[in-house]
Amino acid sequence: MTLVAILSLLIMIFLLILFFVIWFWINLSNKSPYYPSIVKKIQSLVDDKEISISANTKFVDLGSGDGRVVFYFAKLNILQADGIEINPFLSLLSRFLKTVLRLKNVKIYNKDFLKHDLGCYNLVYMFLIDNQIDKLLEKIKQEKKNSEVIVISNTFQSSKFLPYKKVDTFYFYKI
Numbered sequence: 001m002t003l004v005a006i007l008s009l010l011i012m013i014f015l016l017i018l019f020f021v022i023w024f025w026i027n028l029s030n031k032s033p034y035y036p037s038i039v040k041k042i043q044s045l046v047d048d049k050e051i052s053i054s055a056n057t058k059f060v061d062l063g064s065g066d067g068r069v070v071f072y073f074a075k076l077n078i079l080q081a082d083g084i085e086i087n088p089f090l091s092l093l094s095r096f097l098k099t100v101l102r103l104k105n106v107k108i109y110n111k112d113f114l115k116h117d118l119g120c121y122n123l124v125y126m127f128l129i130d131n132q133i134d135k136l137l138e139k140i141k142q143e144k145k146n147s148e149v150i151v152i153s154n155t156f157q158s159s160k161f162l163p164y165k166k167v168d169t170f171y172f173y174k175i
């Protein structure tokens with residue numbers, strides 16, 4: 001092995017370790033670490049008309065991970081499908097996938113969802129643990145415009161708001 005090859009290998013190992021250190025640091029400092037939804041389960045909800053979609057639907061996934069749920073809804077030809085993700089690697093990945101999939105109605109924001117105005121959305125999805133749900137439901141209630149907002153929380157439920165239905169692992173709220 002030449003010196004250049006050894007150096008390249010060492011640099012690659014260093015970058016790989018750096019990536020994992022940053023990844024774990026971001027996830028540990030997050031209240032809700034990354035764990036993807038099973039899109040087939042969401043698709044069943046839409047197929048069974050548990051979630052109603054129209055051309056005017058403005059959807060957002062709060063903590064959108066790699067964007068899989070956002071892309072699923074965007075492909076249903078709704079007006080807008082947004083994702084808000086605090087992890088810069090996941091935001092970058094989902095922006096890349098958005099470009100590859102050529103989805104025009106998608107926007108991915110790399111930010112804290114608590115700093116994003118949620119007033120324009122009428123369909124909200126989240127897969128987040130503990131008290132983040134209550135904070136977000138309060139925020140949606142304050143920021144929403146006149147129309148009703150449907151919020152779907154995967155697995156975790158609010159301790160303040162009552163769901164109007166539960167299907168599979170999904171809690172549905174009307175705000």
Ligand SMILES: C[S@@+](CC[C@H](N)C(=O)[O-])C[C@H]1O[C@@H](n2cnc3c(N)ncnc32)[C@H](O)[C@@H]1O
Nearest residue numbers: 032034035036037063064065085086112113127
């Ligand atoms: C359990 S994962 C769900 C990912 C995606 N929604 C899905 O269902 O496949 C939760 C995501 O929320 C993100 N997250 C946690 N706190 C956040 C915050 N304050 N602002 C934006 N994203 C956040 C995490 O980085 C993680 O990617």
